[in-house]
Amino acid sequence: MNDPYIVARELGKSFSSKAVLSGASFEVGPGEIVGVLGKNGAGKTTLLELVLGFTPATAGSVRIFGYDSYRLPGAAKARIGFVPQQDELVNQLTAADQIGVIASFYPRWDDALVARLCDEWEVDSRQRIKNMSVGQRQKLSILLALGHRPDVLILDEPVASLDPIARRQFLEQIVEVAADGRRSVVFSSHIVSDVERLANKIWILKDQRMYWQGDFDSLKESIVRLHVRATRMLPESLPVPNVLKLKRNGISATAIVKDWGPDVEKRLSIELEAEIEVEHLALEDIFLELHR
Amino acid sequence: MFILKPHSGVPIYRQLSEQIRRMAASGQLPPGTELPSIRALALEHAINPMTVSKVYSLLETEGVLERHRGMPMTVAKPARTQSPPAKRVAHLEPQIEQLVLAARQLELGEDEVVEALRNAWEVKDERPVHRRTRAR
Numbered sequence: 001m002n003d004p005y006i007v008a009r010e011l012g013k014s015f016s017s018k019a020v021l022s023g024a025s026f027e028v029g030p031g032e033i034v035g036v037l038g039k040n041g042a043g044k045t046t047l048l049e050l051v052l053g054f055t056p057a058t059a060g061s062v063r064i065f066g067y068d069s070y071r072l073p074g075a076a077k078a079r080i081g082f083v084p085q086q087d088e089l090v091n092q093l094t095a096a097d098q099i100g101v102i103a104s105f106y107p108r109w110d111d112a113l114v115a116r117l118c119d120e121w122e123v124d125s126r127q128r129i130k131n132m133s134v135g136q137r138q139k140l141s142i143l144l145a146l147g148h149r150p151d152v153l154i155l156d157e158p159v160a161s162l163d164p165i166a167r168r169q170f171l172e173q174i175v176e177v178a179a180d181g182r183r184s185v186v187f188s189s190h191i192v193s194d195v196e197r198l199a200n201k202i203w204i205l206k207d208q209r210m211y212w213q214g215d216f217d218s219l220k221e222s223i224v225r226l227h228v229r230a231t232r233m234l235p236e237s238l239p240v241p242n243v244l245k246l247k248r249n250g251i252s253a254t255a256i257v258k259d260w261g262p263d264v265e266k267r268l269s270i271e272l273e274a275e276i277e278v279e280h281l282a283l284e285d286i287f288l289e290l291h292r
Numbered sequence: 293m294f295i296l297k298p299h300s301g302v303p304i305y306r307q308l309s310e311q312i313r314r315m316a317a318s319g320q321l322p323p324g325t326e327l328p329s330i331r332a333l334a335l336e337h338a339i340n341p342m343t344v345s346k347v348y349s350l351l352e353t354e355g356v357l358e359r360h361r362g363m364p365m366t367v368a369k370p371a372r373t374q375s376p377p378a379k380r381v382a383h384l385e386p387q388i389e390q391l392v393l394a395a396r397q398l399e400l401g402e403d404e405v406v407e408a409l410r411n412a413w414e415v416k417d418e419r420p421v422h423r424r425t426r427a428r
Contacts (some may be wrong), residue, residue: 020406028417031342032342033340033342124333168338171318171338172308172335172338175334175335175339175340175341176331176335178340178341178342179330179331179334179335179341181341181342181345185426193298193299196299197304197337197338197339197340198338198339198340199296199340200340200342201341216303217303217304217306217343220301220302222302272418277393277396279301279393280300280301280302281301282299282300283299284299285301
């Protein structure tokens with residue numbers, strides 16, 4: 001396994017005494033696509049800004065390419081691409097001028113890629129930014145983050161204003177970035193279905209903490225909804241650990257269980273003398289269940 | 293070529309690997325059939341390339357697919373001409389699970405479901421819909 005690009009240990013940030021993120025440990029390796037989920041205010045933007053070194057950590061550490069994020073040398077910065085939630089485009093410029101300004105910072109700017117994306121995404125390079133729609137601005141700012149072919153691409157709610165076609169084009173571009181297995185992507189989104197397509201790793205932030213993180217496939221396999229039907233009254237609680245929610249009604253019950261597996265299923269059906277149906281959940285349902 | 297539903301509760305890698313296994317076992321993908329490149333398949337479905345590569349590696353280990361240096365992956369020749377029925381039936385497990393679940397929700401009994409299944413089978417048998425795979 002290659003060395004991870006991003007390594008955070010017990011990362012935290014607080015303002016005066018109010019914690020906006022605490023105790024987050026994570027890694028991102030080459031080729032990975034990480035989907036960051038969380039309600040508004042859960043700490044997503046804070047986490048991304050700490051990784052980018054926009055703000056110093058008040059606890060723990062985060063390193064990117066081996067350097068402390070907050071003291072990143074220029075050469076390491078040039079390997080990062082970032083799309084902020086609020087674009088930082090200059091209203092008076094045309095798209096072409098804005099591209100030129102950004103390109104001038106990067107020795108390995110890929111003009112051909114940017115020209116192709118402008119064409120495919122229908123970004124008119126002669127148009128003044130102040131006359132652009134929110135969606136056009138968002139496309140332009142994604143394009144600007146891709147132009148120097150960054151090794152790590154970080155996007156904070158990149159697709160909120162894109163129409164379905166533009167979103168699909170964006171997703172395809174992310175696939176392109178990840179396809180060679182040497183670059184990685186971290187993106188936060190409320191559009192769970194996009195995360196579901198692309199992410200191989202999921203971070204779920206809740207109450208300013210990393211609530212769940214791991215391999216997306218195991219998340220889908222480990223959190224299930226059970227439909228239990230017994231022949232006699234069910235006990236008040238199920239005899240297995242990690243029951244997140246239980247709705248009991250005499251001899252039948254539904255439950256949300258974490259860390260599910262065949263052995264847990266066996267144990268439960270024997271102990272309860274019940275029929276158990278296991279329902280695997282879509283990411284949106286998992287997310288909702290974890291927040292109830 | 294494949295039908296993937298990212299929003300299903302079944303992880304994409306399981307959907308894809310089960311389909312390839314099934315299509316290879318049934319002869320719908322005859323031995324030697326080339327599979328799309330990791331990049332092409334990932335782009336087509338807008339899914340993570342690592343997911344596709346995980347599936348290809350898994351199926352290579354199982355002997356369903358064959359890797360060739362610098363060439364597309366292909367469907368491997370089965371060890372015997374055809375795997376035993378019990379093994380092929382195992383590929384139907386996800387569909388059967390779904391069917392049983394739906395039948396239970398409709399409060400249907402075993403007999404009724406088997407009867408319906410048999411009817412569907414006979415209707416299907418009367419029509420010459422079975423596609424023969426062309427020899428390569």
